[in-house]
């Protein structure tokens with residue numbers, strides 16, 4: 459009998475894929491860091507029992523059909539699943555697995571890094587030093603925002619949102635949050651106030667951090683009008699998904715000084731970044747690095763390999779979604 463084939467859509471260290479071969483599966487891995495085109499994905503997926511995909515590979519009905527009826531599992535190397543047509547997977551009996559929990563701390567650390575860098579204007583400081591134009595300490599140079607006593611508004615107090623809130627508490631921030639239902643169990647240790655109305659949360663957030671999934675309902679959750687509900691001088695941090703924010707409206711709100719700064723790890727049309735953002739001094743721009751630590755990426759790989767092996771053995775892993 460030929461071994462079941464697992465198609466991995468991107469170059470990954472051998473050690474991270476090794477458990478698949480150890481389980482007797484045939485691993486076919488793409489050799490590049492850049493995404494394959496949809497047509498290349500469809501060709502390579504044909505006949506696979508498992509697809510190990512990345513967050514910038516669209517898993518749609520056409521890809522599932524190209525893989526064929528032998529496809530049993532799609533493992534995404536991400537916690538977010540907005541690139542996957544979950545209903546199409548369900549219809550075809552394909553199990554979807556993702557990588558929750560193991561990336562919570564790394565992503566929360568990055569959100570804090572962006573928050574601190576935006577609040578203390580580190581990119582402007584770095585550019586000033588690098589330019590050779592720094593003439594020395596000055597009383598009013600690059601004055602930033604102090605975090606103690608300020609309110610962090612958290613949109614989505616899930617695993618990552620709560621981890622960011624815990625870190626912000628250590629910096630003396632107050633926490634308020636919004637999501638569909640209150641989570642008193644999570645909120646109590648953070649002394650976090652629940653706002654049932656997103657707009658009420660915006661009005662009281664000195665810093666807003668986004669931790670909502672991208673769905674048709676959350677696309678442009680922060681549109682031009684809502685961005686203006688944030689207090690003048692507020693900061694925005696987005697480590698969730700770019701399309702949660704209307705990027706053109708964000709540029710306007712930053713450009714006219716309504717917002718004092720932003721720390722962004724995600725963009726509406728990655729890897730394209732709105733040229734207006736690139737031209738602004740008071741934004742911190744990271745290239746989607748939320749889970750990018752060696753430990754976290756290794757743990758994510760282990761979750762994917764274990765889940766693929768489990769599904770192909772007829773088991774249902776804990777990180778299965780559909």
Ligand code: GLV
Pocket residue numbers: 513535536537538539561698748749
């Ligand atoms: C990163 O954005 C992820 O969804 O894991």
